[in-house]
Amino acid sequence: DAKTTQPPSMDCAEGRAANLPCNHSTISGNEYVYWYRQIHSQGPQYIIHGLKNNETNEMASLIITEDRKSSTLILPHATLRDTAVYYCIVSGRNQGGKLIFGQGTELSVKP
Amino acid sequence: GAVVSQHPSWVICKSGTSVKIECRSLDFQATTMFWYRQFPKQSLMLMATSNEGSKATYEQGVEKDKFLINHASLTLSTLTVTSAHPEDSSFYICSARDLGGLNTQYFGPGTRLTVL
Numbered sequence: 001d002a003k004t005t006q007p008p009s010m011d012c013a014e015g016r017a018a019n020l021p022c023n024h025s026t027i028s029g030n031e032y033v034y035w036y037r038q039i040h041s042q043g044p045q046y047i048i049h050g051l052k053n054n055e056t057n058e059m060a061s062l063i064i065t066e067d068r069k070s071s072t073l074i075l076p077h078a079t080l081r082d083t084a085v086y087y088c089i090v091s092g093r094n095q096g097g098k099l100i101f102g103q104g105t106e107l108s109v110k111p
Numbered sequence: 112g113a114v115v116s117q118h119p120s121w122v123i124c125k126s127g128t129s130v131k132i133e134c135r136s137l138d139f140q141a142t143t144m145f146w147y148r149q150f151p152k153q154s155l156m157l158m159a160t161s162n163e164g165s166k167a168t169y170e171q172g173v174e175k176d177k178f179l180i181n182h183a184s185l186t187l188s189t190l191t192v193t194s195a196h197p198e199d200s201s202f203y204i205c206s207a208r209d210l211g212g213l214n215t216q217y218f219g220p221g222t223r224l225t226v227l
Contacts, residue, residue, distance in 0.1 A: 036218075038155075041223075043115075043204045043218035043221045044206075045218070046217060061142040087154075091126075092222070097143060097216070098145065099206070101147075103155045
């Protein structure tokens with residue numbers, strides 16, 4: 001079973017920041033938080049991952065709370081092409097590297 | 112980023128035939144690859160873990176004799192759906208773990224299987 005909870009859907013205006021929350025209250029110390037997205041009928045795309053510290057790359061920023069029980073993925077300037085299902089996944093060595101997908105958040109970016 | 116390819120991208124076959132799907136890591140080596148399937152409007156479901164040079168590990172409820180997995184090299188894993196039936200129609204997706212980089216999984220574009 002997925003170990004994360006995400007809202008089923010969100011809307012965002014084009015050009016604005018999209019903030020996607022994820023709860024992972026049962027995360028253990030050696031587990032990472034991964035974010036992927038899936039555009040319709042394509043394979044998932046890796047976005048970012050982190051352990052404790054906040055992370056930023058060319059696609060997004062990941063903010064992890066100090067207690068690590070929740071995180072937020074931030075797309076700083078959402079475009080129509082960012083419309084996708086976003087998955088927050090917790091995984092570590094105990095899972096042998098497996099990624100167990102939950103239902104994700106369907107993000108709709110609107111003009 | 113790392114690239115994973117799948118072939119074919121779509122296939123239509125008759126009931127009772129077998130279908131082979133290839134998954135390749137193009138610019139990195141992957142000792143471990145994973146196979147998922149996805150039904151319409153559902154999330155990805157992990158089917159099995161494919162380890163180079165050893166037998167695959169199947170998730171609970173996945174028939175290993177139905178879904179044959181071979182991981183013969185560090186860049187290629189294959190999934191064969193044997194004696195396919197209409198209920199096997201699905202979107203099959205593979206991923207490969209890049210141990211040399213961020214230990215991150217990268218996904219292929221998927222294969223759409225339709226069994227008539």
